[in-house]
Amino acid sequence: MNFIEHLNKTIQTNNSLLCIGLDPLVNRFPESIKQQSNPIFAFNKAIIDATFNYVCAYKPQIAHYNAIGAEDQLQQTIDYIQNKYNIPVILDSKRGDIGSTAAQYAKEAFVRYNADAVTINPYMGSDCVNEFTKYQDKGVIILCRTSNPNAGEIQDLPTGNTTVYENVAQLCIKDWNANNNILMVIGSTNPEQLQKIRALTDEMIFLLPGVGAQGADLEQCVSKGLNSKKSGIIINASRSIIYASEADNFADAAQQAAITLQNAINNYR
């Protein structure tokens, strides 16, 4: 089963479009977790055990592991999600480089960590993208329009009647997707942009960050992002769920936050 099939199956099984971002920051862990020998894995495991029924994917953000040399705990986390719960894992790394180097980044994501999908940056063009998409069973999630405050400086530049991010969308849809394994990141902080991109493709799945800590309007982003089958989006929340409490009840609080968001999304479907 390839990534998109696996993702769609999990969406159905769990009746969820929610992806939880695993962005661990040890200074936000409760003391009982900090004191463990592998605190990041202990934290993630507790979050995963409490939320696996309410998600369609998990998305560990790699910088949070690389910054402190916790590659082993990233690997433990990915293995745990896949082996215990068979839920798709998106490695959020936003890589991009010339072909020969992109091949090494693809190897990092898909061979070393065995992630099911990876996020990548489109700025360097198709010889970068192709090194990832050639792994046909994996998902390649390309940044189109991101959710951060200054995303528009480059992404919204006008190019004739259109914009840079719309050009990226067209490349993803028309030129780069020979293996049918591309998805796009569209920030949910700007529903009009989401609507513009949805008008270009009914098929492609969008990963929508920006809900939760980044403050997007959930109703707007669901209604503008859904395709004609009331699907085609996955909505990521990271900090608003995993740090819903920073006390010993963090896993229960994360479960409640996940259920609440799962239901809110489904109410707008």
Next chain:
Amino acid sequence: MNFIEHLNKTIQTNNSLLCIGLDPLVNRFPESIKQQSNPIFAFNKAIIDATFNYVCAYKPQIAHYNAIGAEDQLQQTIDYIQNKYNIPVILDSKRGDIGSTAAQYAKEAFVRYNADAVTINPYMGSDCVNEFTKYQDKGVIILCRTSNPNAGEIQDLPTGNTTVYENVAQLCIKDWNANNNILMVIGSTNPEQLQKIRALTDEMIFLLPGVGAQGADLEQCVSKGLNSKKSGIIINASRSIIYASEADNFADAAQQAAITLQNAINNYR
């Protein structure tokens, strides 16, 4: 001494604008290196010991280490270059993400590895860039126009009378460089583009990849890239130097290739 001062001092001391990229691929190492317990560090050490007099910087490309879990050997390499030869180290990682995550990538580069400079991707805008430039003594080298065959798909998109990459250059020069620690990557494979960007700034230093394995015209890229002080560029070569020979004489061959390229660059200054 900040990164740019350190770089300029090394350029003067070694009379060199050459940066050597350390992109190790174990399958290209001679058997005698492959058999060592830390083959990547052994390979890099031999290259560094043979070339330190002829370079202004080294640029380890991080995917080549991450792909096989060799973070420890990357750290050994950086430490060795800094402690034994006091030559600036550019960590080539082309990172980019929302501010809170960019802060983790900056921590990876500047705290974990203690690199002197890092390459980053501009697609996500200034809230990403600022997390790196706030390390005032470090260098932040932003992708402007890259050297790979399909770079133009996004970077050359026309935006009125200009292009995406020229917009990136203007942002780097006018808006993002409050701490005077930004440099730009301009591929040497297109000298006309290099000339356009040089016309926008006499001051800013450019990192020029694409010489060597990627086949750029050295005379053109030196003549179009130099500023009015016959400086302002560093020219990177990776594979053409470190794999000049793949036999036991690889370090001697790398030394010869480095000297030849150093002299060729200086001849065109």
